Amino acid sequence: GADTVMDLSTGPDVKETRESIIRHCPVPLGTVPIYEAVQRAGNVPEELTWELFRDVILEQAQQGVDFFTIHAGVLREYLPLAERRLGGIVSRGGSIMARWCRVHGKENFLYEHFEELCEIMRSYDVAFSLGDGLRPGCVEDANDEAQLAELRTLGELARRARQSGCQVMIEGPGHVPLHRVKENMELQRRYCAGTPFYTLGPLVTDIAAGHDHIASAIGGALIAMEGCALLCYVTPREHLGLPTVEDVREGVIAHRIAAHAADIARGIRWAREWDRAVSRARRELRWDDQMRLFLDPETAKRRFAEVNADGTKTVCTMCGREYCAVRIFSESSPPEEAQ
Template structure:
């Protein structure tokens, strides 16, 4: 692994299967074992990330679980999801992105995306794209908290204030999708002629 500059990802197999599962002795033992293995790899010049806090974790527990694991070792933490609800079947990419943004904001370093097909079957390319975009958004939300990376959000806010619809679309995660949904109007579709920005400009 050192010769070929391979990064090991030490897996998280003792994941919670539903949000009613609490962290147990097996999960803690796995975390500690992965940390031991990570140190052994690093001593031999092999880079490591550790998978943990994945699976199904109730929303209010996500930050404390992340901080617990990050507090045990210096290694980057990779999380699958986590899913903060069990009822989003068919929309697990949305539920997972909610959990992923909370995990990222709490200190997780990598997010593993989930597709709408999670728990149902193998995803199509379209489902993969949906999952990836959902988790790119989740990661961005986390980055605004961890690193203050909100310059792009400020740009979009300024474009919105300037009623520059095309500019907003260009700055979006998926311009093609945004353009497809746009009705072509400059002002907010919800407000129409009662657009607060346009009215304020008159005064």
């Protein structure tokens, strides 16, 4: 399962929906308060006010939300940089704040009232997830001026949040080609003083619709190996529509595999021991133990049963008994020592 849950609900019943999720959620729950604020403003972003937003986060904090995504780094001066992009702005929260700034000709009110935000967050022990409203929405825009300008601002805001006694992490991209993933992590460290990084993938190609959980897991494994603290999963239905329950399951599994692969690469002992246990069971053809140890036993058991109809628990049908390398090697006698 997941280590955290985000409630990205929109619509008229968000408060009741969130209350139900909080009652049943066994892990930290995050929200994007700007969504409910816009709904209360009649779904017209320019009707937003600081006072309305403040009321929303106070109510959500009192409900028991654990962390808020706050798009305080989308500054008015950065909007021309986003205009020059291939993909523009793809963050919902980022686009809402960009529109508000343009219509009113004013600075982002979340940035202007950041000290007040810190007071509320500290009072209710809610953590900041500083949203990357200018994250790249295609690999062509990765590490561009708009993304990095916002990242520097998020680093500044993270410092201010810590000084105010608040917990904070920073959201990252997005869409980043493989050869620029490491650079992303290095820049985040440089600008954000080691603040935990939380990335949306990143997806390493834009052509994988229908399989975007794979494109995302590839980037996630690489950036986690470089030091990313938290991976946001992507489902196979990303860029196509709302996911089904099965889509969610596939996305979570893909990203747990990515995170585990990164843990191995970073030398985390328990991760390596888990793989060793699987390998020992595999060498000894202990199928029941293998199934228990796999990340997704349900799928492994189903796929094994589909092609091993005779119910054998000695070898699989990939090689069959005659050509099973594991069996052949284990049944061979060690060579006699030279006299």
